[in-house]
Amino acid sequence: MTEPKLEVPAELRDLAEKTVDQAEKAFGMFFDAANKSIASIPAPGTEMAKQALSLTEQNLKAAFEHARKLVHATDLQEAMRIQSDFLKSQFTNAGEHMRQITGGMMTTAKDATKGKF
Template sequence: MIEPKLEVPAELRDLAEKTIDQAEKAFGMFFDAASKSMASVPGSGSEMSKQALSFTEQNMKAAFEHARKLIHATDLQEAMRIQSEFLRSQFTNAGEHMRQITGGVMSAASDATKGKF
């Protein structure tokens, strides 16, 4: 069975690429502003917030890269391969992020209970 080609005009691919670039730039500005805002907040909770913001930024960058790859897919099989790779990497990253967050929470809890007993 021959996989049909995705017949997407070059103009549409170019428009999609430009739209992704604009959205990525807007999110970059948001993350810059959020990082600057968090830098002024003292306390241990702000470290976890900074870490969560960093994870979110990494996820958004991965999503933009994924979108760029998808708009250049030439057939359905390639699009499904790209999607599968993206989902696999996102699950791996989510697990790593959860391990790091859990480690941070456990460390903070341990620090908070020191000296109380």
């Protein structure tokens, strides 16, 4: 039994890809503004805010790349493989992000208590 092809008109694929591009540009502008506003956050929160924003930006970039790949999937098997690969990478990234956040929190806590004891 052959896998059915995803018969999606080229116009619809083009529209989906343009929509992903527009959404990515909009989020890019948001992240630019957010990065500029981080300077107003009092220390020690500045570094944690930068790190959280950076991790969020990485996650969104991965999601946009994932969406682009799905737009070009030609059959259900390929779409499922793309989805599976994405989920695996997101689980791996989530673990790494947690390590980074925990490390950042420990550093911030140590810096905040220096000289107090």
